[in-house]
Amino acid sequence: MLELLRKYRIYIIVGVVLLAAFVFYSLNLKNKERANAFERGVMDLMAPLYGVADRMNGGVSGIWADYLDLLEVRQENKQLRESVKVLNTRLLEAGEAVAANERLKRLLELKSSLRAPAVAASVIGEDGSPWFKTIVIDRGAADGLREGLPVVASDGVVGQLVKVAAGSSRVLLLTDHASGVAGIVQRSRARGVVKGKGGGRCSLDFTLREEDVKVGDIVVTSGIGGVFPKGLPLGEVTMVKKGEYGIFQTVEVRPKVNITRLEEVLVILQEQLYD
Amino acid sequence: MTKFLKTIMVVYAALLVQVTVLPAYIADPFKPNFLILIVACLGLRGGGWHGALSAFLLGLVADCFSGIYLGLSAFSFLAIYLVLRRVAVSLYTDSLYLMVLVVFTATLGNGLIHLLLLLIFAVADGVYATLLAGLLPQALINALAASLLFGIPSLGAREEAR
Structure with a gap:
């Protein structure tokens, strides 16, 4: 018997253990809704650890979620940056369009105030030399232009066409030394010739000493000479100097048109027809 | 033929930059005149009748893009070229x-x-004031442009020599 027990010792122990476990299980079945001392003990022991594990789990999950979010944010950031670039470009284009619209509106107003037909042109180049003042426009003989025609902008006189090719023309600016336009002081009707002085300046020459000219007076075209229509703004008087001798006074005029910011101009096709 | 086309391209690009791009960014006396640089280069390193013809033609082209006096720059460029040819033989070009x-x-x-030709032949009173005022800045800016444009290839050549 003892021999038999020794031989099947392992199986017997396993069977006993299983039986004990079964008995333990069956004894606890009737109190399955209530925690016994063992359960309570384990639960009490584990409760703080649960919290720590939960917090750790939360932390890890948070880090992972943050990492995933970061990846998305990076992607989103890239997209947003691209969008900002596109929107900025559109904003600039819109600003440019608004400015062009304003300029063209003013040019159109001027065009409608002229009786003569006029051709709008864009400035496409400037003079290659610092001591001459000419610009190149994108209209030429093919558009009906010819030498001598007056060129104006919304603010006033720009100059006169001097060299006309088929698709482009040169404009001699009011400020060039070779330029001269008959002018008249709007307030006092004093006459003179507005001549270019280079460097964005002009002078009203041949105005008699006794004529009434004051700083701030507006000089307009007199229409004499038949090139420019009468009444177009030429510039504003910035300095008047009357010497002790001589029959003329020295009058400096600042052109009404800002030559350096000129982008569009009107070429008047017929003279002496200003409204 | 390739050299000729290359030269035409260089002149065209220089003109385009000078009359369209630079005026938008640089104020008047400080715009470099690239054609003078080309004439100076022709005068020192070129030669022969075709060099003189090129200088004259360059001047005519410059006149087409500047002022109203056709032939003014043509004359001055030719004169500069001839003077440079005269002295180039005794210089380390x-x-x-x-x-x-x-x-x-x-x-x-x-x-x-x-200035001389305008004063003698043209009705452009007071042009001397503008011209003289802008002359020194123009000369300095052209010299700067020359040092940059001609300096870069020489640096490259030096590197190659090393």
């Missing part, structure tokens, strides 16, 4: 410093020839 000096002097000479 590969020197960058000489090129810068020549461009500076050629710009001054060009301005003075313009």
